Amino acid sequence: MRSICGQREDVDRTHRRATNEFLDYVTRLGQKTEVYLKKFVAQPLDPDLAFVDRQNLSTIRDFWSNLHEFVQPSRDADTLHVPSILIEQFEDFLSKIPALRGCRLVMSHTSELNYIQFPRTGLHERAQFYADIVRGSPRFPRKLALIAMPYSQDASLFSNLLICHEIGHFAFEELQLEKELSPQIERSLRKHVNAERLTEPDLSWCRERLWSWAEEIYCDRFAIGLVGPAFSFSYIELFDVTGVADNEQVNEFSDTHPSDACRFHEHAEQLEHAGWSPLLERWGKSYAGLIQRLHAMPERRYVFTSEEKPPLARRVLKAFLEVKPHVERLVKQTFRGHEARFHGGMQFECVETIKSYLSWGVVPATLIRAGEAFKPDPVLLINAAYLFRLEDIATLTERIQGSRADDILEREKWGKAVEQWTLKALEDLRLPTRRKPWS
Amino acid sequence: MASDVASRDHYLTLALFSRRIIEALRELVRNGKREQLENALPQAIDSLQAATDSRQLKGYGLRVVRSYDQVRTINELFPNKQDRVTMINTLKSLQEDIDPTSRKAAALRAIQFFYAIENRALRNYRHPSPRAARASSTK
Numbered sequence: 001m002r003s004i005c006g007q008r009e010d011v012d013r014t015h016r017r018a019t020n021e022f023l024d025y026v027t028r029l030g031q032k033t034e035v036y037l038k039k040f041v042a043q044p045l046d047p048d049l050a051f052v053d054r055q056n057l058s059t060i061r062d063f064w065s066n067l068h069e070f071v072q073p074s075r076d077a078d079t080l081h082v083p084s085i086l087i088e089q090f091e092d093f094l095s096k097i098p099a100l101r102g103c104r105l106v107m108s109h110t111s112e113l114n115y116i117q118f119p120r121t122g123l124h125e126r127a128q129f130y131a132d133i134v135r136g137s138p139r140f141p142r143k144l145a146l147i148a149m150p151y152s153q154d155a156s157l158f159s160n161l162l163i164c165h166e167i168g169h170f171a172f173e174e175l176q177l178e179k180e181l182s183p184q185i186e187r188s189l190r191k192h193v194n195a196e197r198l199t200e201p202d203l204s205w206c207r208e209r210l211w212s213w214a215e216e217i218y219c220d221r222f223a224i225g226l227v228g229p230a231f232s233f234s235y236i237e238l239f240d241v242t243g244v245a246d247n248e249q250v251n252e253f254s255d256t257h258p259s260d261a262c263r264f265h266e267h268a269e270q271l272e273h274a275g276w277s278p279l280l281e282r283w284g285k286s287y288a289g290l291i292q293r294l295h296a297m298p299e300r301r302y303v304f305t306s307e308e309k310p311p312l313a314r315r316v317l318k319a320f321l322e323v324k325p326h327v328e329r330l331v332k333q334t335f336r337g338h339e340a341r342f343h344g345g346m347q348f349e350c351v352e353t354i355k356s357y358l359s360w361g362v363v364p365a366t367l368i369r370a371g372e373a374f375k376p377d378p379v380l381l382i383n384a385a386y387l388f389r390l391e392d393i394a395t396l397t398e399r400i401q402g403s404r405a406d407d408i409l410e411r412e413k414w415g416k417a418v419e420q421w422t423l424k425a426l427e428d429l430r431l432p433t434r435r436k437p438w439s
Numbered sequence: 440m441a442s443d444v445a446s447r448d449h450y451l452t453l454a455l456f457s458r459r460i461i462e463a464l465r466e467l468v469r470n471g472k473r474e475q476l477e478n479a480l481p482q483a484i485d486s487l488q489a490a491t492d493s494r495q496l497k498g499y500g501l502r503v504v505r506s507y508d509q510v511r512t513i514n515e516l517f518p519n520k521q522d523r524v525t526m527i528n529t530l531k532s533l534q535e536d537i538d539p540t541s542r543k544a545a546a547l548r549a550i551q552f553f554y555a556i557e558n559r560a561l562r563n564y565r566h567p568s569p570r571a572a573r574a575s576s577t578k
Binding site for chain 2 (some may be wrong): 046049051052053055056058059066122125126129130131133178179182186195199200202203204205207208209230256355
């Protein structure tokens with residue numbers, strides 16, 4: 001345990017405040033556990049219950065082995081190895097949602113080329129139970145989300161937008177949305193599944209599917225609520241949705257996730273709700289088409305085949321389709337009108353200007369309009385930059401001597417440059433300024 | 440969210456949940472103190488009720504029935520529904536003012552019950568079931 005919680009001399013690195021807070025928590029937890037264990041061994045043994053007490057040590061040990069998965073990866077994600085500006089930007093986005101104001105993100109690295117949410121099914125809850133066992137333990141810091149990112153993506157902007165989905169898992173837990181959704185899940189389950197004839201584990205299996213799928217949809221919609229369509233683009237690229245969009249795989253639900261067709265149906269609805277559709281129609285081209293195609297996929301083509309409980313699979317899928325509209329309501333309730341929106345008009349001009357700056361290799365932090373300096377909205381900046389990289393990168397490469405638009409390596413190189421310029425612009429936007437917002 | 444990771448988390452949560460109740464019961468047996476137990480008992484009753492008959496979900500039961508692993512573990516260990524119902528009644532009796540001898544006997548029965556759950560949960564946490572290993576989605 002000491003090897004896990006011992007404070008190390010981090011002379012060669014610095015961490016974000018949230019990470020320090022988490023590491024301090026682990027250290028204090030270790031100190032309290034040490035005191036508890038000293039008392040534990042000094043206590044006279046009750047021969048009748050010695051085996052029960054002995055098992056306590058196993059539970060404590062396993063709790064620490066679980067914590068072990070978080071500690072070093074959090075230390076590894078120091079300020080030089082995470083896109084700190086982007087993470088701070090996410091915290092700013094969160095602060096616009098009244099119930100999530102003050103939430104902080106503890107980043108950690110994972111070797112998976114994926115984004116896994118570390119609170120998962122309840123680190124807070126486990127820490128709470130642990131504090132009841134090891135009395136006097138500190139409480140898990142409030143409003144702290146543990147989020148993992150692939151170590152290789154420390155300088156990326158666009159792929160890290162998937163973090164917004166993981167923040168959604170945190171929000172779902174933090175806002176205790178299970179209480180809100182539970183009545184709908186139970187009603188739908190009882191309508192489609194003959195609960196009287198099922199065992200409790202079978203019923204629970206059905207519920208787990210419904211909850212997992214509903215939470216995933218919530219997180220996708222939440223992510224779009226934070227950063228707009230850029231989240232959908234990032235998802236399409238990381239999970240190669242383009243590659244599976246034309247076969248039946250796109251309709252297949254897994255035990256834990258809805259099908260891509262179902263998810264993009266929800267993406268499209270959320271984008272429409274927040275007014276992003278005109279932007280996509282004008283500049284989104286390929287990805288907008290893909291999103292619309294999946295949006296149009298009829299629900300009857302969705303498939304869930306379970307190896308574990310084949311007779312229940314179809315019915316649980318039907319039940320889920322009735323739960324889905326309630327998830328949409330929960331997302332609206334979460335944002336209370338503070339979701340990222342596209343208003344058209346001047347914002348079209350803003351996107352065009354950002355794209356124009358990028359096409360000349362200029363960091364779009366200050367935009368000039370009619371001789372006056374303006375600053376772009378960060379969400380609009382991210383989306384405009386992403387659209388530029390997807391659809392218009394040729395306008396940049398054509399201007400560079402010796403560079404060819406059809407050269408894949410050149411596109412990749414300048415695509416990375418666009419990400420860096422955008423991150424730089426996000427950094428500049430955080431500085432105090434007299435520039436007016438472009439609205 | 441990777442489901443094998445989630446599955447292991449569920450087992451560890453169940454082990455800690457059980458241990459929390461055991462510690463509260465131990466405190467009652469050892470020192471006659473009920474403070475910890477008063478916090479832990481309602482959740483223990485809710486969760487056992489949820490794993491036995493989920494038609495009347497409330498309190499912490501809402502959380503438990505979301506986890507197939509947790510409900511299955513409890514049902515596998517105590518397949519006879521009557522055993523679970525009896526334990527619910529035992530826990531409820533501990534909420535009442537009963538004589539010290541009966542209270543101690545009830546607490547010891549409950550300790551044995553939750554010890555078994557904790558034991559199985561720890562085993563499953565360390566050696567994930569084939570179900571967990573089979574899970575492939577990591578989105």
